[in-house]
Amino acid sequence: MAGQAMGVWMNLRQRIRDGDPAAFREIFDEHARAVYNHAWRLTGDWSAAEDAVxxxxxxxxxxxARIEVAEERGSPRPWLLGIATNVARNVRRAARRYDHAVSRMPRSEDEPDHADAVAGRLDDRERLAAAMAALASLRRNEREVIALCVGAGLDYAQAAEALGVPVGTVRSRLSRARKKLAKKAEREREPLPAAGQVRGDRVPAVRFAQEKAR
Known part of the structure; x- marks a missing residue:
């Protein structure tokens, strides 16, 4: 069965490399949700995650043409999440630059007041910030490995492939991140959420802190 699945993937991979749009739509349909979830974990913003997809x-x-890097695992998911990780970095930087530029623009009295719209967007970000607070305390490379290994469910080798780093680096970053999150959860002294919860104040952070190493 595994050999058959690999054969199917090899055929699909070659079609994608040859520029077959139908084959590419297949991997989009199968992996777009995983890419979206991963981008949200890294950006904490639903709109930014959609852009990242x-x-x-x-x-x-x-x-x-480089999709062969995913051949050994029989899936393009680590490759796609690696691209998404880089894209999410750029999306976050662009959002910060945009917000900074908007804040510095003079407002004409004749122009409509967008304060309500901006305030609404800030409110959304504040709600998301509550859920992402613990993750935000981590270094970027620690957030990324948590998002890949715990959030996206990649194993060490797949995460290493996605990030372009050795497996040992993934292990050490994940270990440091889990220790930091566990300490933060302990300081806050909040009851653990039910298994499977993914939203709510600080729930993603607590869930990540409690996941066992794969």
Whole structure:
């Protein structure tokens, strides 16, 4: 069965490398949700995650000749999440630059007041910030490995492939991140959520802290 699945993937991979749009739609349909969830874990913003999905698959199409890096595992998911990780970094930087530029623009009295819209967006970010507070305390490379191994469910080798680092680096970053999250959860002295919960104040952080190493 595993050999058959690998054969199916090899055929699909070759079609993608040859520029077959139908084959590329297959991996989009299968992996878009995983890419979206991963991007949200890294950005903490639903809109930014949607942008990241589009940019990730555009970049994947551009780099389709390199998809052989995922051949051994029989899935393009580590490769796609690696691209999504880089895209999410750029999306977050662009969002910060945009917000900074908007805050510095003079407002004409004749122009409509967008304060309510901006305030609404800030409220959304504040609600998401509560859920992402613990993760935000981590270093970027620690957040990324948590998002891949715990959030996306990749094993050490797949996460290493996605990030382009050795497996040992993934292990050490994950260990440090889990220790930090566990300490933060202990300081807050909050009851643990039911298994499977993924939303709510600080729930993602507590869930990540309690996941066992794969």
């Amino acid at each position: 589009s940019l990730t698959f555009l970049e994947a199409w551009r780099l389709r």
